[in-house]
Amino acid sequence: EAQVTQNPRYLITVTGKKLTVTCSQNMNHEYMSWYRQDPGLGLRQIYYSMNVEVTDKGDVPEGYKVSRKEKRNFPLILESPSPNQTSLYFCASTNNGTQYFGPGTRLLVL
């Protein structure tokens, strides 16, 4: 089954404790993205990747890092999380313009 998976689905952490949210797709898509969704602000792109070892900033990249060492995986790294990064995060892979979203990761930073 073609899908995008994310882990964990829910995470509660404390300020400053590094965390990684994994994202994996099995559709062999070259393009992948990370979004955050906040009430009233819609979906905002954090980072995107056009292919292996090619990443670039989206609209709200501050406080985040990504890596793309292999085509299927695109982890999101928060080196020192802060409360303003409390949000719902979606990973997506793209084919011919269509974004296929993962199930989402709800993060709470205390």
Added chain:
Amino acid sequence: GENVEQHPSTLSVQEGDSAVIKCTYSDSASNYFPWYKQELGKRPQLIIDIRSNVGEKKDQRIAVTLNKTAKHFSLHITETQPEDSAVYFCAATPNSNSGYALNFGKGTSLLVTP
């Protein structure tokens, strides 16, 4: 960069009525305009899209229209049903082959009451 405005932010209609959601964009180079539906607690999913060489596209009860001159596009849902209740997002991008520069509107929360 591209700026996508979406209206209204909330919309309530009676079952069977039509619903219209409108979006405007700023980048005249944008050529791909998808619409996503997000049900409560779920991920956004593509429901319909339109490319700039087409003025209108229809799929059963949903349709999208595009006016490139005015830089706006709209989602039309006819004969609404309670299961149409969700948040709808429009988006625009100048690069339809990648989607990596997809710019989303802030969303419209649609409620269809029986």
